[in-house]
Amino acid sequence: MLDKEGIAKRIAKEIKDGYYVNLGIGIPTLVANYIPDTMDVVLQSENGLLGMGPFPFEGEEDADTINAGKQTITKLPGSAIFDSAMSFGMIRAKKVNLTILGAMEVSENGDIANWKIPGKMVKGMGGAMDLVASADNIIVAMQHINRAGESKLLPKCSLPLTGVNCVKKIVTELAVLDVLPGGGFKLLERAPGVSVEEIIKATAGKLVVEGEIPEMDV
Amino acid sequence: MNKVVSGADEAIRDIEDGMTLMLGGFGLCGLPEKCIAALVKKGVKELTCISNNAGVDDFGIGLMLKQRQVKKMIASYVGENAEFERQLLSGELDVELIPQGTLATRCMAAGYGMPAIFTPAGIGTEVAKGKEVRNFNGKDYLMEMAFDADFAIVKAWKGDTMGNLIYRSTARNFNPVMAMAGRVTIAEVEHLVEPGELGPDYIHTPGIYVHRIFQGKDYEKRIENRTVRKKI
DSSP states (O other), rough: OOOHHHHHHHHHOOTTTEEEEOOOSHHHHHHHHGGGGTTTOOOEEEEEEEEEEOOBTTTTTOTOOOOOOBBBBEEEEEEEEOHHHHHHHHHHTTTOEEEEEOOSSTOOOEEESSSEEETTOOOOOOOOHHHHHHSSSSSOOSSSSSSTBBBBBSSOOOSOBBBSSSSOOOEEESEEEEOOSSSSSSEEOOTTTTOOOHHHHHHHHHEESSSSSOOOOO | OOBSSHHHHHHTTTOOTTOOOEEOBBBTTTTOHHHHHHHHHTTTTTTTESSSSSBTTTTHHHHHHHOOEEEEESOOOTTHHHHHHHHHTTSSSSEEEEOOOHHHHHEEEEEEEOOEEEEEEHHHTTGTTTOEEEETTEEEEEEEEEOEEEEEEEEEEEEETTTOOEEEGGGGGHHHOOOOOEEEEEEEEEEEOOSSSSSSSGOBBBBGOOEEEEEEOOOOOOOSOOOOOOOO
């Protein structure tokens, strides 16, 4: 089974040289730590920055320089600043190659819910609805099972949706799965020490298992 | 074309109960903190506020919420404010949550003189409820209307007396698009200079969009989420 760092490490393998990538809040933020230095990758932060660098050294924080999670960050040589309309313009126009975000639920046809639990939690969708509606390449980083012990990979989402038919790949503490164009989660890899049976048990939606499922390389 | 006013109190002098305000900033970054303080002091009520976030409990728009000055909030993300969440869940506050790109682009449309935009954000979700859907090249888009705000209040780094503005780093965020979108736009700046001191090639917001400008003193510029790394 993977921890949060493990999920981030596995997702980092999906990033290709030359990509512009938007990382969401939570586990996706950790992905930045596992992008190899040899790769030319530019991180987009939707509050208006391309070329997001690491956290500043202690004492060098700048209140004017934050990421979309409102964390103090740094800029890199070649960074560019722009306003919020242009930020979502480049997202809508598909200039950003890969979007990685968290989710509360994903359905077998690629619907995602991650912004609202009616009557309990209303934080808002932030930029997530814009990102999932426009990006061609969306990876969800999340736990397979919620705190109540229920599967988060469902036949149909029960929570208000963020977007429909948009998630392409999911990486959890148990597995890597693709969302098939016709519906269904296709099991691609198992986390170290996790059996196919455990993944079947933890997946409420339609799971497609074909042939030998390799253990992931993390 | 001198747009200079003495300070925040004069800049907001004719903001009245029931008006619609746009407030720049992302979280607490690039927030027009002097004008917010003046609005809290003035005590205007029944406001509709358009802003990406609702501040935190003791800073930003959170201060106006605490005083029950806000009737309706239009925002994209409100996760950092317990009082906001309480007023929302109890029904005291009317809240319209909209996608962040839609929020920015509805401001932009107002500033560009366009009545509406088409965006895929929110298709198939509760955001689409009651909105016109148009299909272009096989994909569905929602029609979203340009905002109409009585006042837009923004924060810039530098400005000149003619209202030309330059923002600094990610404190730019929503400020330029909101500056373009208000019927009356108020800009508060850290440095107010004479015309000619800001190079024309470096202006982010041309002064034509700005009606009032003043230099704020002692900006707090509070950090919401201080993250650092250790020197090795």
